[in-house]
Amino acid sequence: MSTVLTGTDLSVVRGSRLILDSATIAMNHGEITAILGPNGSGKSTLLRVLGGLWRPARGTVTLADQPMAHMSRPEIARRVSFLPQETHCEFAFTVEEVVGMGRHPHRGTFAPASERDHRAIDNAIVRCDIDHLRTRTIDRLSGGERQRVAIARCLAAEPTVLLLDEPTAYLDLEHALSVLALCRSLASSGTAIAFATHDLGAAARYATAVVLLHGGRIVCSGSPAEVLTPARCREVFSVDMHIVSTADGRPAFVFDIPDTTPRPTLVQGAHR
C-alpha cells in the first residue's frame, strides 16, 4: 500500500497551550485509520492539520510527496476532503445543491458545472444512497441523512484522502454502521480515510490502523489489536477494558469504571 498523506513531527499551539505535540502519522491508499483519544486529546486538531485547515507550528504535512505548506488551498481541497463535526445549516439548500458545492475546488469562479462535475455529483449521490433525497432541502433531513449528504459533498470533490471528524457522533446505530460501511467501501476503491471517534468497538471493527492520542501526544499507533489493549485503555481513558469474543470470533469490548474509583451513590441506589 502506498502512502498518500504523511504528517511528520506535527505540533500545534493555541494561545500558550501545546494542543498537539510532535505527532507523526502516515495514511495509505485503501486504509482506514481510526483516531482515538479522550476529549481534548487532539483528535480534531490532528485532522485539521492533516487537512491543511490549520498550519502546524512545527512539522510538515506531505501530500503525495509534496509539502502541503507550498500548496494553495484549492489545490489541497481538490485532493483532501474534510468533514467537520458540526454540519448544521439553517438554510434550505437542496441535497443536490449541497453535494454540488463539493465541486467548488474544481470549478472557476463563474464556470458553469461541466459534464465531469455532474458525473462526480451523481456518483457521490449514488454512493451515499441519497438519490431519493435529491430535491429535498437539508433543513428537513434526519441526522443520519444529513451526515450522508455531508459525506457525499466530500466525495463529490473526488478526493484521494478523506478526513472525518466524529462522523458517527450524532447517529443512531444503524446509520452509524452504514457510515462506517460506506468508509469501508470507499477504502476498497483506494481512498485513504481517517476518522476520529469515541467508539473503540467501531475502530476495532472497521479501521485497518489505529492512532491513540492522549494529551496532544500520540501514545501508540498500529493495528487495532496492537493498540487496543486493556493496559493502554486504562492509561489513556482511565477505564477497565475487557475483551470478549463474539460468536464469529471477533473481539468486542466491555468497559468498566475501575474499582479504585468510588462509584456514584446515585447509580448504586438506582440498581437496588
Next chain:
Amino acid sequence: MTSDRVRPALFYAVVIPVLFVAVVTAVVVGSTSLEWQVVLRVIAAKLLPAGWTELQSTRADEAIVWLIRLPRVLVAAVVGAGLATAGVLMQGLFRNPLAEPSLTGVGPGAVLGAVAVFVSGWGASSVLALPLASIASALLALILVYAISTRGGSTPITSLLLTGIAVGALLTAVSSLLISINIVTWQVAQEIVFWMMGGLDSRTWAHVWISAPFVLVGLAAALTQSRTLDLLLLGEETALSMGVDVEATKRLVVATSALLTGASVAVAGLVGFVGLVVPHAVRLLLGPAHRTLLPASAVAGAAFVVLCDLAARTVRPPAEIRLGVVTALCGAPFFLVLLVRKLREAHA
C-alpha cells in the same frame, strides 16, 4: 418536504414588469398628474438618439418627468437594490436569515456622519456633503469594528457581531449627544429627525450618480462571491476545507455590504427592513443559492422601495410620509409573520 421553489425565470417574468410599471406609475402620479404616454415619450426622447422620437410634450412636462420625478424614482430603485443586496450579504455572513445590513456598525456610522453634517452646517455648502460624509463615516465605523474584532488575522463572526453592536451603540450615543446639544435649533433638529426616518424628497440626478456606481460595483463584487457565500453557509470550517480563503471572503463581504449600505443611507437616510425582509422573501421563493438570490433580491428590493416611496408620496397629499416609516410599516409585520411561523415550526 420536497423543495417547492419558484423557477427564477417565472420570478423575473413577474418582478421585472412590476418594477417597470412601478417606475412609470411613480413618475405619472403626483401633484401634477401626467399621462403615461407623455412620461414614456419624454424618457424615450432623452435616452434615444435625436430624431428617433417626436417630442410632443411641454417644457414643464419635461422638467417634471426628467428633472424632478424620474431621479427620485431611480434613487428609490438604487437604494432598494443596494439595501437588499447588503442584506443578502449580511445574512450569508452571519449565517442567520434574520441578520440585517446595519449589524456591523455601518448604519450608526452613516448616521453619525450625517448628523455631523447637519449640525455643522456643511450641508449648505454642497449637496454632496451629506452623502459623502455618511459613506465615509460608515466605512470608518466598519474599519473600527473590524480592527477591534480581529485577532491574529482571523475575525470570528461572533466577535464581529458583538463589536458591531457595541460600536454601533457608542456611535448612536455620540449622534444623540450632538442632536441633544443642538436641539435648541429647531430647524437642524427637524432636518435630522426627517433624515433618520428616511426619505427621497427633492432628490436629483446628483444623488443617482453618487449612489448608483457604488451599488453596481457592490452587486458585481457580491456576485463574484456567490459560490463562496453558499459554502460559508455550511460553516467556516467546511468552507475552509473546500479551498475557500475564509478570512479574505469575510473582509470582502463586509466591505461590500458597508459600501452598499453606506451609499444607500447616504442618499435616502435610514430606510429600515428592506435589507431584512426582501432577501428573506426572495429566499423563500427561490432558495438560498446566492447566484440566484443576489440579483433577484436586487431587482425585488428596487421594486419594493419604488412602490413604498410611491405610497409615501401619495397616501396623504400634499404632505409626504417618510419613506422609512412606510418600509417599516410594510416590513415589520412581514418580519413578525416569519418569526411566528419559525417559532411555530420549532415548537412542532
